[in-house]
Amino acid sequence: MKINRIIILFCFFLICLLVQGRTQELPSNQECKHCHSNPNLKKVLPDGRVISEYVDFDIFYKSIHKKQACVYCHIDATNFPCKNLQKVNCQRCHYKGNLAGAPDLIKYKEYGESVHGRATALGDVKAPMCQDCHGSHYIFDKADTLSRTNKEHIPQTCGTCHLNIYDIYRISVHGEALRSKHILAAPSCADCHGEHNIKEHTDPKSKVFLTQVSVTCAKCHANMELIKKYDIPVEPVETYKESFHGVAIKFGAKTVANCTSCHESHAIFKSDDPRSSIYIDNIPRTCGKCHPGASENFAKGKIHINPAKKEAGIIYYVSQFFKYLTLSVMLALIIYIILDLRKKLIVKRKGEE
């Protein structure tokens, strides 16, 4: 029995050693917290920028990675003091078939093909990686209001780099609706530009490529549910498709107006807002971008016209006139032809008899 006890004790020590050895190798979150819970902890980068190294552990422990240890991501933070750490590579866990159960989605591939991913691959240090949009320590599900990728926060997230555009967007009709009125159906950056698959606007695959703009806008502006709920005018998309602009763009013309040519891409305002590109006084300038010398005559009349509706004014009556003229003339001619043919048949039969 003595031998048995010795073996059990030996095993116990062995386990203790193993556990101790492991904890010695990888510092615990608690150890990181010693320094990184100090709000004044800062680091000076080689290019002179100063960044905070403070981590709010209270928020971190609510985030989606709350169960992960710091060193799972910061793999090179093994020794104290941890200096010159590499940027965290999310794909260490988020790859296809990983054992940790981290989600792996097509989005990683999409990112690689996107304008941001390609810039990163080319070594552009300013180009965003996963953590630049999703956050580094405070990652939440996008439905969570704390998330940087929550719909209401996306404009700010993108705006950290695209500051000028954010500045225009936030006062536009879409920005106002999303930020002030908290209408989640209003588009954030990602609704028009895409999320992981953002392409340059000159790329034909882009959602904001000139031939794709009307499709992208139509996602909401031809969506019957949204139209009813928020009283969005429905005609623009349909009438644009019927207009020369719409037909030309459909068959591949490259120098023709799409939605944003007239309504602007970010500075979109209601037509009665003087800041709007389609405010009556601004129309000559807006049309003049393509039609040199456009005068105030361009503003005399509606733009999105549906001839079948009375709101179209005189065009409605012109359309009705031609409709009834065509119907009556064709009816008369067809009746005449039928009478003529019938008589010919009768004469022929008589002749045969």
Place this chain on the structure above:
Amino acid sequence: MFFSKKKKELEPKVSLDKLQGEIEQEIWDDLTKDLSLTPHLKEEIKKLVKERAREELQKELKDRYAELKEEKVEIPPPEVKKKEEVMYPRLSLDVRIQHIILMVSTIILIITGLPIKFHELAWAKFFFSTVGGLQVSRILHRVGAAGLIGIALYHLLFLAFSKEGREIFKELLPRKKDLKDLWIMLNYFIGRKRERAKFGKFTYVEKFDYWAVYWGMVVMVLSGLILWFLGTALRIFPKFVADIAKEAHSDEATLATLAIIIWHFYNAHLNPEKFPMNRSWLTGKISEKEMEKEHFLEWVKIQEEEEKEIETKKAEEGKFKEQRGENIL
């Protein structure tokens, strides 16, 4: 009879020529005995003699056939030359060329214009990819438009400054008779009248076609020019004028296309009497049969004119002959 039966059966032609020659010579000798003839008169006399000789011989032959028939020898009857159908001139070359230019321009305009109106249909996409894109189609449409406007202006000049044009225009003016004719024809179709209406040079159908083109031209050319030169147009007119132009251009195009397909195709192509087509637009001529049926009054008028002409000619010839006779004597 001059010949034995056998001989006749073997070589009737040779014998006929011989006989003719003999008779000719006989008469010729008689005539030339005391007259010195000019070559022209000689020819004329020859001709007359030949004709008479032929008549006599034909009579002769008939008798012989009758004899041969009794003897039950089959000889095919002589082929009677088919009388060629009399054709009346209807459309001058000028008018025919105008029609062809109008036709080609209109076809170009319709096939390049309809895909814009019906852009949602699959064949619109097919058409644009076939011709090489919307830009090519737009240029083609303007080529067609230039043809149409050009021929319209030419036609107006033709009406104003050519004798033919003025005459045609007078005939084409709508009259009360056209309404009466229409009434008669409608009654004829439903069996309340037995006779068709008697038409002049142009029936009300043709007049309707002609004047419908005027209406179409005015609408299409005016609205088309506004859309073609939009920048210039909008310097003068407010935008809603251009919108009206677009609507009118699109709608009138439909009306015109339908009119061509239903009405013009029926009258000129699919009508059982004309199928596969009325060839006048190529030949410029119309057959006597059609003339009698569709332009009776014109036909009568032409015949009267012809008769008059023949009479005057005869009178002239008579005079001429009298003069000749005096000369000869």
